[in-house]
Amino acid sequence: MSQPQSVEDVKKLIKEHDIEFIFASFTEIRGKSSAKLVPASQVDELFSEGVGFAGFAAGEIGQGPQSPDIEVIPDPRTFRIVPWKKGLAHVIGNATVEGKPWEYCPRTILQNQMKKAEEQGFVFKLGFEAEFMLVDFDEDGKLQVADKYDNWGRPCYDVKALTRQYELMTRLSNYVTELGWENYAVDHEDGNGQFEINVTFSDALETADRSVFFRYMVDALAEEFGMIATFMPKPFTDNTGNGMHYTMSLWDKDTDENLFLDKNDPRGLDLSEVGYQFTAGILDHARGYMAMVAPTVNSYKRLKAGTETVRTWVPVAMTYGGNNRTQMMRIARSGAIEDRTPDFSGSTYLGFTAALASGLDGIQRKLDPGEPNDLDLYLTPPREIERRGIRTLPHSLMESIHYLVKDDVLREAFGQVPLDDEFGRPSDETEAFVDHYARIKRAEYHKVTDEVTTHEIDLYLRFP
Template sequence: MSKLDNIMEIVERNKIKFVRFIYVGLDGVLRAKSSYLDELEDHLIHGIGLTMAMQSFTALDTLLSEPRFGPESEDIFLVPDLETFSPITYVEGQGRVLCDMKLRNGEEWGFCTRSLLKKLSKRYKEELGIVFQSAAETEFYILKQTAPDKVEPIDWARCFSTVGYDALGDIILEIIDALKASGISVVRIIKEYGPGQVEINMKHRNILRAADDMVVLRDVAKGVAAKHGLVATFMAKPFDWHAGSGMHFHISGLDTETGKNVFYDKNDKKGLNLSRTAYYFIGGILHHMKSLSAIVAPTINSYKRLIPGSWAPSNICYGYNNRSAAIRIPTTRVGKEEKNIRIEFRTPDATANPYLALAATIAAGVHGIREEIDPAEPVNVDAYKLSKEERAKRNIELLPTSLREALEYLDRDDYLKSELGSELIEEYIKIKKVECESYEHYVSPWEIKNYVPVF
């Protein structure tokens, strides 16, 4: 039985009436068109038309004032990857499939971030003999929305408290069931630090499938929460008084011939069991960290998470099991080092486009491998507490403190622009600057409260 025939059988068995053809915009928003049952088979083969202008849309749901693609632009097609099809378990009659954007002649479109990740994965496999693997620790909040601009936690359980699993258990289980129905293996579920905050860890896969898993998790969590009259949010910092939410990338690489972990070396003189390849990969990410931040921490709100002392990174460094560093080398069990050695990139949050974020991260790491960029010595102290002088002595710089600053670094990063596509990055920067300008013009309640009585 062909994959298409198998899908149509699943559709019939599950009484599916329409299927979401999902893509992720340059703005990081999950969007979709849907196919009704009557035309589903044709759409699964040929795709659904979509205006190019959607890749000039912003997260504020506006078209750029000077877009690369406007109402006059032709259509591309959302062509599904049939391997990603699944029924949606928490609503009746719906399915989901993830899509590439293709031109009408069937060629990949240069502004499709999923196609970009596939292209880079293939290129680096051929060039380096490495198949990069990843999985995400993804944190999010489940909240009550009491007004358009106000949310409240649905529970106040402490970090890792068993009570939190009681309060959130039914929703979490429904999310897990939906992920499993999509072929995603869940490793751990954690009641996190914040009230109503959850972390879900998924199994390592090749980088394309890892990014797909992140997309499905976002779709599922929001859908299940909505079913219960709640809202799931992956924004980095929904409360100024409590923990932020990240999307930590765990990354390793497998040798294409032996299948062994190329990041592992038991003879590592630094005692971290890392290979030279792993160190160079770290060096590349650290080298590009300021510009990379614009892609992996892509919203105004992202930079309210990346502050000193917050359990989120603010220092551009790496260290053994050091959660104050941008890159952490996680502790592994004795005897499991070769299989489990990896790096954890802690800067990203889940407002990022997962395909673009992983593409940029891997591209930065590969630059380190190509140029043998030395990441210097690991930082195994609390980096938050280092003085300015101590940071200078260790050559530790700070992450950008705003999206606009990060975008300025990205605009000057010729390597990343070349690897990811200069035209794509230029449009991305324009899209993100719209958010900056909107926020900078906004007069906040804080300003009214503190300035009106005084001045």
Template sequence: MSEKIENCELRFTDILGRMKAMIVPCNPVDELKALAADPVLKNGTSCDGSSVTGLANVEASDLKLDPDLSTLIEIPYLGRRTAAVMCYVRKKETTGASKEFYALDSRGRLEIVYEEHLPEKMHLRVKVEPEFHFITPEGEPFDDAGYADTHPRNPGVDVLLSISAAIRKIGIKPRVIHHEVGEAQQEIELDFEDARKMADYILIFKNITRSIAQEHGIDVTFMPKPFPGEAGSGLHCHLQLWDGEKNLFGDPETGGLSETAKQFIAGLLEHAPAITAIANPSVNSYKRLVPHHEAPVYIHGVR
């Protein structure tokens, strides 16, 4: 392994949530703090937006990756020490003094929505439960274990623990690790974090999970329904709305939901069709949305 960090991945995402990156050489350093001062990270780099799904057309393809230095990490799975940083995508002419977000950059759009709807000290915290399957190189289930099975019934335990150790190195907090209901189906729950940071964490988690699995000679799929008749994989999201240190979803007098929480739920129900379209972007997504498999199939609220 190289003794110094000599390269940095400038990461961004396409419209389908797939991580992309441009690797830039940097001045060799021992620590991330020194790397953050490198002009390479201040200047960012260009990318061809027309070659990235949903980002730009050929006539306006020249875009710039603007690193968000608060996300700087060292990649935990490469043999050569390499850093990574999440980036905003901007038009080249808007870099420099202006920091206008590029309209089709989903990371920038989240920042805009957050600033518009969560004033002052208000913030949305999210806990997620990403489900996925370990599969063989031939595309078959890696095991036939069931819910909460452990070693030796679940031969993927060592892989799960390796993934957990890797994400903890970069500040992502796993809360629960276990085998799910379906054959070869796994889950690593990620603890509550600011919604903007969690959006980055999901991308990074999927990248690390695939990389660690490959080191163990297997593969990973996050497909919603990879195997007919088996439980599908979702991404359960738990939401908390806070104003400073005050939980806006809890009613301290009744111990139940506050009016704000009920209004929030009503908004989710109102916008459920649009959320479904965004959160289920593939044909395979709708193979999961069938009755009797713990997947949501109805929009329903109780008065």
């Protein structure tokens, strides 16, 4: 399906595909997608006036119960036919309040950062690899891998496990292709019950919109097959975690030339000076940036070095290298860099904003990431890592938030948001979005970690 550019294009698609209803959606700060079901007969009103939501009820988007409604104005370019539900379409929009853009809206935040890049002549493009697991609960309510036969010690690329999920995976692959995203591979990943469907790149806003629909699609189809699809970073202690790798590049706004590509790269990675500077920017801001791309307590249980018994395939240090999966920034193909730290437990709009802001700062300051690292950082002794001056990634959400609020570049990138007075009425005061975000995440951290667990009882009750 070709991507519509206008409301008139949307109307043509509605007629051609006999669309009866449209899900009009937006996402809040944590990445939750909310929607209302709108009759297709209301398409003119939908795109001109939007659809109203009680923002406080929908989630974290800077509103209280006293706040005026959020009006979501859909973007016609996000209109997609839902392949598995006849007569249904889906569209994504930006949150507005009283006719003005709402500064807490993650999609608006990303658009603002992309405009800054375009003013410098850049278009930010990404593709993503989102890993997920198919799970369910046993009779005792314990989480388990849905396929009881998927229990090998090394299940990566297992053809038999992939065959058992053939109907689900081929439908997903076909739908991705129907949507125009050019799916080029489906595979069983390294964890039991873990799969990945690769989605080709586009500009950052389109890719973020795709990710919202992709998650909705995977969730819905898994439920149809009687399973739960989880993107949770680490649902099992003894199983590989789920990541969402960003493959990134900058392109010339006028010529559509890949500015990260240099076949004469003296370092041999086919990456340009601009590409190295962008990489250096992300590495320089990595500790605060992590709060946006690995945004939950559970994220940091995934970000652990691999062992013989539990493989993780995730970075633990702020380094870059070639086709080496122990590095944070992996350069495995010409003209692109891959960040292996992100997961899909938050908002891709916010994650992409953090990546772009960090990379642009590296270009502005002409940072150099140094020579590529070729070590196996899982095996390299801590003393050697320290001797080489290699910095490690945050070990917890609280640590990454600590660095986020101190990062002036990220504070500027995410902008200011309005504050209410002590009675909940709008005021002229503002605060940095990252400070608002930090409060949400600190509360989340304590909600998870303040509860005494059975593991703690076993470990500490009679100790010392």
